Amino acid sequence: MKIAKDGIFPITKDQHGHPLPISPASGLDIPGTIQGEGKLCGVPSLFIRLAGCNLHCCWTLPNNVQVPCDTSYAAYELQNVQTKSVNDICSLVLQNTDSIRHLVITGGEPLLQAQELEQLCEKLKKERKYHITLETNGTLFDEKVARYIDLFSLSPKLSASHSSCSGKPLFSVTTIQNFIRFASSCGKDFQLKFVYSCKKDAEEIRQLLSRLQGWKPEDVLLMPLGATPELIRINTREVLTHCIRNGWRYCDRLHISLFGNKTGV
């Protein structure tokens, strides 16, 4: 599978259980970190970051600062991508999750590698019955992968992400509805997590939600754009206001306040 550089993180052992020569970027001498965003914010987790994305996001903040995708190294700047087999990824995960039950599969867009992802999830579930979160931009649905997922974290990209040349949001209502319908029919959870960068985002979110069924306001999370506390602060007040008005959840980026703007944490 194609994974981002150091795409299984944070870890302290190789796939055979031998200690790695360098400590994880978290600065802690143990494998694992916490989920920094969403319904499972604060839950100890290990991340698997797959490489490649079908979108190419870049935002412009109200102060005209351009903010690229904060995981561009996993999405479209792919010079440091690694290839690992399903078995090797699984071994690395097993060696680094003594007390960790939650795995987060993220990207990039993980469902671009749906076939191998299905094999990986099947193997991981068989080995330890992990709780698996799938972080996806919601443009691709694959039922064979979905069977193994416990929490679908859908992050549809709005027009301000400049993912689409037409200026329209780049998501399919049908695809997002498929995720929600599947989650509801199997007793799994989902969240709709939106990045907020400017005023028109809130209206686009309301329009999207009006076309979807089977969600509750507390399934909707709004998160200020930015990978640093300074950038996050620009939109914090507006995000709070929209959340309180609409009953949506305010979504923090706890890993940034805990570890700073770093990869691998």
Ligand code: SF4
């Ligand atoms: S969809 Fe996500 S991973 Fe892909 S380019 Fe946009 S922000 Fe980055």
